[in-house]
Amino acid sequence: MLKIKDLTVQFGGEGGKPVLRAVDGVTLEVGEGQSVGLVGESGCGKSSLANAVVRLVPVAGGQVSFDGNDVTRLSRKELKSFRTRVQMIFQDPLGSLNPRLSVGGCLSEVCRVHNPGIGKAAVDQRVAELLDMVGLESLYANRYPHEFSGGQRQRIGIARALAVSPTLVIADEPVSALDVSVQVQILNLMKDLQKKMNLSYLFIAHDLAVVRYMCERIYVMYLGKVVEESPAAELFVKPAHPYTEALLSAVPDVEKGLKNREVGSDRIVLGGDVPSATERIPGCPFHPRCHKVQEICREKVPPRKEVSEGRFSVCHFS
Amino acid sequence: MWKVLKIQDDCEILGVMSDLLEVKGLKVQFGSSKDPVCAVDGVSFSVPDGSTFALVGESGCGKSVTALSLARLVPEPAGSYAAGSIMFNGENVLEMSNSRLRELRGREIAYVFQDPSTALNPVFRVGAQIMEAIQLHRKDVSARDETIRLMTLVGLPDPAERMKAYPHELSGGMQQRVMIAMALACSPKLLVADEPTTALDVTIQAQILELLSSLQKKLNMSVLLITHNLGLVADVAHTVNVMYAGRIVESGQVRDVLAAPAHPYTRGLLDAVPKLSGIDGSDVRLEGIDGFVPNPAELPPGCKFEPRCKYAQDKCREVEPELECRISNAEYRMEREGLVGSEGGSTTNVQQPTSSNQEEGRLVRCHYPLGGSDA
Ligand SMILES: Nc1ncnc2c1ncn2[C@@H]1O[C@H](COP(=O)(O)OP(=O)(O)OP(=O)(O)O)[C@@H](O)[C@H]1O
Ligand SMILES: Nc1ncnc2c1ncn2[C@@H]1O[C@H](COP(=O)(O)OP(=O)(O)OP(=O)(O)O)[C@@H](O)[C@H]1O
Ligand code: SF4
Ligand code: SF4
Ligand SMILES: [Mg+2]
Ligand SMILES: [Mg+2]
Numbered sequence: 001m002l003k004i005k006d007l008t009v010q011f012g013g014e015g016g017k018p019v020l021r022a023v024d025g026v027t028l029e030v031g032e033g034q035s036v037g038l039v040g041e042s043g044c045g046k047s048s049l050a051n052a053v054v055r056l057v058p059v060a061g062g063q064v065s066f067d068g069n070d071v072t073r074l075s076r077k078e079l080k081s082f083r084t085r086v087q088m089i090f091q092d093p094l095g096s097l098n099p100r101l102s103v104g105g106c107l108s109e110v111c112r113v114h115n116p117g118i119g120k121a122a123v124d125q126r127v128a129e130l131l132d133m134v135g136l137e138s139l140y141a142n143r144y145p146h147e148f149s150g151g152q153r154q155r156i157g158i159a160r161a162l163a164v165s166p167t168l169v170i171a172d173e174p175v176s177a178l179d180v181s182v183q184v185q186i187l188n189l190m191k192d193l194q195k196k197m198n199l200s201y202l203f204i205a206h207d208l209a210v211v212r213y214m215c216e217r218i219y220v221m222y223l224g225k226v227v228e229e230s231p232a233a234e235l236f237v238k239p240a241h242p243y244t245e246a247l248l249s250a251v252p253d254v255e256k257g258l259k260n261r262e263v264g265s266d267r268i269v270l271g272g273d274v275p276s277a278t279e280r281i282p283g284c285p286f287h288p289r290c291h292k293v294q295e296i297c298r299e300k301v302p303p304r305k306e307v308s309e310g311r312f313s314v315c316h317f318s
Numbered sequence: 319m320w321k322v323l324k325i326q327d328d329c330e331i332l333g334v335m336s337d338l339l340e341v342k343g344l345k346v347q348f349g350s351s352k353d354p355v356c357a358v359d360g361v362s363f364s365v366p367d368g369s370t371f372a373l374v375g376e377s378g379c380g381k382s383v384t385a386l387s388l389a390r391l392v393p394e395p396a397g398s399y400a401a402g403s404i405m406f407n408g409e410n411v412l413e414m415s416n417s418r419l420r421e422l423r424g425r426e427i428a429y430v431f432q433d434p435s436t437a438l439n440p441v442f443r444v445g446a447q448i449m450e451a452i453q454l455h456r457k458d459v460s461a462r463d464e465t466i467r468l469m470t471l472v473g474l475p476d477p478a479e480r481m482k483a484y485p486h487e488l489s490g491g492m493q494q495r496v497m498i499a500m501a502l503a504c505s506p507k508l509l510v511a512d513e514p515t516t517a518l519d520v521t522i523q524a525q526i527l528e529l530l531s532s533l534q535k536k537l538n539m540s541v542l543l544i545t546h547n548l549g550l551v552a553d554v555a556h557t558v559n560v561m562y563a564g565r566i567v568e569s570g571q572v573r574d575v576l577a578a579p580a581h582p583y584t585r586g587l588l589d590a591v592p593k594l595s596g597i598d599g600s601d602v603r604l605e606g607i608d609g610f611v612p613n614p615a616e617l618p619p620g621c622k623f624e625p626r627c628k629y630a631q632d633k634c635r636e637v638e639p640e641l642e643c644r645i646s647n648a649e650y651r652m653e654r655e656g657l658v659g660s661e662g663g664s665t666t667n668v669q670q671p672t673s674s675n676q677e678e679g680r681l682v683r684c685h686y687p688l689g690g691s692d693a
Binding site: 041042043149150151152179180181182183184185187188191206207208209210212213236246247248249250251252253254255256257258260261265267269270271272273274 | 475491519522549551553572573576586587588590593594595606610
């Protein structure tokens with residue numbers, strides 16, 4: 001249903017500022033009822049990609065299509081219907097909720113915009129239904145966003161996204177700011193809702209372990225490009241790209257941690273930070289941080305290889 | 319300080335350790351004295367010299383209030399220390415004069431907090447901020463040289479150049495390194511890291527934890543690591559205290575607690591850590607803990623965890639359990655060595671340590687601890 005082809009998103013460029021290519025030729029698909037993960041470090045372009053899909057930032061190149069329609073060329077009317085079918089959930093739900101509106105007020109506003117002419121009783125019923133769906137008691141409708149804990153706010157963010165009955169939900173780091181215990185509650189909730197409503201997810205995170213529970217297919221992004229693309233089950237058994245390997249190694253895992261104490265750590269600690277996207281790195285963009293780097297990597301851009309059916313890796317040695 | 323730790327008759331521990339910090343029965347309240355709300359209630363623990371000690375629990379359970387108390391940093395009179403003592407190197411922090419407290423905060427206990435971007439001053443270059451921290455405590459060194467040394471120590475590349483950067487020009491991970499450099503400026507004996515990596519990427523989190531752990535060894539200081547993620551504790555900490563509703567509910571050596579948690583809350587926190595192995599992820603419901611941390615003003619009468627506990631019995635609703643050693647050492651050792659099976663739904667596939675040259679006390683605040691013999 002969502003098809004992204006060679007998508008490029010750029011910032012800067014005006015007034016002599018350097019061009020920053022936040023997303024650089026990404027191809028990605030989300031099928032109906034599927035959940036797809038997009039993983040990578042801060043600044044690799046995950047949010048820029050998501051924002052380009054919902055037209056919050058302009059597309060510099062490539063195509064985005066949803067159910068066969070080119071998203072960049074929607075008429076006003078088509079855009080309106082697109083926005084009811086595709087919804088976003090953010091890391092900080094407080095930033096996307098109006099602090100002066102009670103939770104009930106905020107949800108009824110969305111319902112009313114979505115169904116013009118709907119009666120008050122129907123709106124109230126829908127609000128109660130939405131709150132129930134995300135596991136909040138309906139008496140919370142009268143409270144204001146700041147009165148809720150982080151996990152409860154995320155539930156409200158989800159309720160608001162679901163108010164318009166979307167088919168695709170783009171979740172941009174929905175659990176990154178939450179305690180592990182609350183994180184589990186939200187992931188379970190999102191999974192249950194997916195089954196119940198046959199939702200598709202594009203799930204963005206920087207922690208691979210979180211994505212493991214949510215997604216069938218995973219795209220790993222580095223510096224604006226996809227470096228590995230794989231069915232989830234296979235990626236966790238054996239990552240194909242050195243960057244994926246390093247990301248996996250960074251996950252705080254109890255079993256691994258206890259073993260490391262006994263036999264010494266075999267953790268691959270990625271040195272340094274993600275380089276700025278304005279830098280032009282010759283050869284493989286990951287080579288300055290790669291633990292498997294060879295001479296060829298500094299000179300030649302690696303090709304995208306199919307390492308097994310439906311698995312791709314962009315590395316000379318995959 | 320050499321001493322014999324005695325916890326209960328059946329779990330006597332002969333330990334040789336010198337404690338840098340010993341907190342006893344700490345109680346911190348907020349609100350009016352008529353109707354106080356207890357954020358920390360009867361917390362006791364000790365941090366041996368030169369070790370990494372973790373304090374773990376969900377948001378709102380009192381970790382930060384406990385940590386701030388160590389240097390008497392909880393804002394007064396909004397908050398007040400209602401009971402207990404905090405012995406730091408043999409001196410009670412709660413009885414120190416203001417001038418002694420200033421000395422303590424500057425030289426002996428240093429803090430690193432969650433969000434480096436709010437802790438750094440945006441209008442000054444980071445080098446100047448580190449130099450200022452040095453000049454505050456030390457007159458014997460060249461502040462500039464010392465800044466370069468500290469920046470190198472915390473792994474900031476190209477320090478002479480990096481000194482000139484403003485905070486916003488650095489990534490979150492580098493900002494946190496700057497914060498750690500500032501904290502180290504006074505060569506503290508205790509570094510309190512309150513969720514130092516919660517705002518960072520997992521890759522950068524791994525770097526910072528590795529850094530803290532290597533600094534702890536290199537500088538022989540003690541580190542108090544505060545987190546909500548038990549997964550972080552496994553690699554770096556020696557001992558762990560689990561906190562819930564202002565109380566310690568379980569404590570012990572990290573490998574023991576993580577391999578076989580005795581408190582249902584610890585079990586839940588451990589289950590909630592996303593795993594990399596085991597069951598295939600995509601089609602299971604995750605285990606964790608239902609419900610929310612209670613508001614400290616509305617705690618249940620018996621066990622504070624009872625409303626969320628899968629194992630609760632009638633007794634739990636009425637009587638609050640004490641923090642005590644519920645697993646006698648002999649039985650516990652047998653269980654660890656696989657001589658008796660553990661009960662109570664302990665399902666970790668983590669291998670139990672088979673031998674241990676120390677006998678460590680495990681404390682748990684629960685009427686029916688998991689895997690124990692009293693249930
Ligand atoms: N509005 C903007 N103007 C200029 N640069 C931008 C803008 N938005 C993002 N960028 C830059 O684009 C790059 C990618 O940013 P993006 O927010 O997409 O990354 P991300 O993967 O979502 O990271 P995070 O995990 O931090 O959210 C970064 O270098 C960022 O600084
Ligand atoms: N200055 C204050 N005034 C009133 N109540 C406070 C104050 N500081 C903390 N509290 C209360 O004390 C309790 C414990 O808070 P604390 O900040 O120690 O939690 P925490 O475990 O550090 O949580 P988090 O993970 O969110 O940082 C909370 O209920 C909080 O509301
Ligand atoms: S091409 Fe070379 S540098 Fe790039 S990921 Fe592969 S091994 Fe590493
Ligand atoms: S005392 Fe009872 S309610 Fe509390 S943790 Fe133990 S079993 Fe659960
Ligand atoms: Mg983002
Ligand atoms: Mg805190």
